[in-house]
Amino acid sequence: MSKYPNLALFAGTGAGLVVMTVLAINFADRNIAPIPDNNPTVALVIPGGGADEAPAGGLIVGAAAASDGSGGTYGLGRPALPEEIAAWDLDVMPDGTGLPEGSGDVWTGEEVFAEKCAACHGDFAEGTGNWPKLAGGWDTLADKDPVKTVGSYWPYLSTVWDYIHRSMPFGAAQTLEVDEVYAMVAYILYSNDLVDEDFTLTHENFLEVEMPNADGFIVDDRAETEYPMWRTEPCMENCKDSVEITMRATVLDVTPAEEGSAEEAFETDAAIVNEDQPEAVEEAAMEESASEDTGAEALDPELVAAGENVFKKCRACHQVGEGAKHRTGPSLNGIVGHPAGAAEGFKYSRDMQAAGEDGLVWTEEELTAFLAKPKAYMSGTKMTFAGLRKEDDLAAVIEYLKSFPED
């Protein structure tokens, strides 16, 4: 479906007044060569109209690059096919332009959210760890530490729908069905007390949802509120009577230590500082990685290398190797041959923990089945990953995992 059947329809409705920049564009010479010898002189005014969101004055493009209205001038590229445009042009604008037809209710949304989002955003969209909170935070924007959520901050519902549809879940973007997105947005609205529990969000009532902070934004007004004050001749002498230190960074002590640097390596063996140390450190590192292989069955290095590439799909949530920690998912060191749901310090789904207690061990066969279609293998798993379709990828990633022994 074309996004541009009725261009004139673009106007602020429902989700808030859409801010428009008024352009007064004057093509002084529209027939000049498409690539001028020199950059065209472009005098422009950055929009900055103040609180009424109407930019003061217009924008003048003195002599823009030629666009002679006839389209291509170099004959490069090829026309984009409608199905190609449909595949990539997914963005949704505040007036609903680009929003596909569909619907989803709060309760469906809660299920989808628990399955695909709660690991990071919390069961109630309250956020876990450093991950974003999606709900709450009302009336905090003027506080010392504002809590910016969909409910407290986001001005347009279209942004929520569009972002989830194109960019979430983290690590498995663009895998959600349209109706799932509607349902998740409905659930997030519900978590923010913006709709009732029996609410169903559809393309038809989409613009009726009122976002609490829709009027909370002004267009950049630095040109009025700051530049006139700070475009002055600066003071050079006797600018103040005295100066006192009011705060020191070292008191907080939140600056990372320069670990991993050559200097650090020298320090660890401070008694000797000689030319050979970097090599010594490298050798130690190599020995370490060599020792990782000893004891394990012989691995196919090519398959391991291929698996490392496949593992990129897993890295957003899982760590392996030296110092691997639990992240969204557990550390996977030594996972092959290890009981399921048993990595210390990781909070598994109820199902995964139960399966481990019932004796499930991650043999290569079990892992292959799990990774091919995680949800089909274990419906309650917290892992949002859709699965590896290719058998080669499955074999490779398991070989790669085998190269990391248990800590």
Added chain:
Amino acid sequence: MSNDRTAGTSRRAFLRGSVAAAAGAVAAGSARAQDADPLITEVQDWASGFGAGVDEVPYGLPIEFESDVIRRNVEWLTADTISSINFTPIHALDGTITPQGCAFERHHSGAIELKKEDYRLMINGLVETPLVFTYADLERFPRENHVYFCECAANTGMEWAGAQLNGAQFTHGMIHNMEYTGVPLRTLLAEAGLGDDLADKWVYVEGADASSNGRSIPMEKALDDVLVAFKANGEALRKEHGYPVRLVVPGWEGNMWVKWIRRIEVTSGPVESREETSKYTDTLADGTSRKWTWVMDAKSVVTSPSPQMPITHGHGPLVITGMAWSGHGRITRVDVSRDGGMTWETARLANEGENKALTRFYLDTTWAGEEMLLQSRAMDETGYVQPTKAQLREVRGENSIYHNNCIQTWHVKANGEAENVEVS
């Protein structure tokens, strides 16, 4: 023992506050040593044997002695390194061009690997003919070279509420400055045909990675100086900077410089994507937020001496250096204060300021061990003077997160050590 190592160790010692060790290093490095220097009087290995052959390093990295000049991240800043940022080691660099290998990275879904052969750029929306370009197509358009700085809007953002991170790399390292080769966006838009009526038109630019990062840019900027770039500092873009093709939006916040750019849509208004509503908007003290704060105002910082670059050479000649930049155009002047802003002296610009690019400044001076409250203050061609943090807070409060271009203060102590401080 080589001098390089001595310097490295002493710098590290300074960071730990071990003054005695540093003083020893200063003495050892002094040219006034009474004994003959064995580095001169004895034949060194490198002066007798072989170095590396030309077949050993097909593509070179910095020598091992520089292995501390690297990007660093701050773990507590973000939930996950896949969607995070690291910092350019600006404290250890000089000149203006940032080497790609240590230029800061900001990803929302990790740095992807996208081959030139798999690269497609679509132009669609309100154009006469929606087009698809391959990488090879882009190389056939007339192209231009320009040096521009790219600064994350959140650079110095951790310092709003007070001095927090102890190092120029961490307070000001979300910036790099490269020479880009690319095709003006206006050329590609003209190829697709913009028609006559450009009033109220915008372009929405979007990346190919899983974050689908997208930003809306008003048409007059799109037709002005935006580049669709495929080379930086003469070579292909690095993976982490958007290989094979990224957008360059001179003077505007780094988030708009969409990496792995795959689509440019001409629209009738802003999309109001996540990155231009929930993020990259600047909340003021009263709770309202500024949006479309695209331009990076004039800013500067002293890079040495600084917390990671203490003075280790003792008293006498001292080079104070730093960098300055403005999204409004050229830097025309930089002043330096050694007393926390009571008196200022004008620094020497290494080169005349360039449009929306970094300018290097020097203050060639002498130091007798006096404590300093070092500051720098940039001015650009619009007459704008870099404000103090107090001036910024007066207008914006402390919750803006983005666009903190305040004057930075380093407290340089008698032993040469430096600390990030805030002053009255």
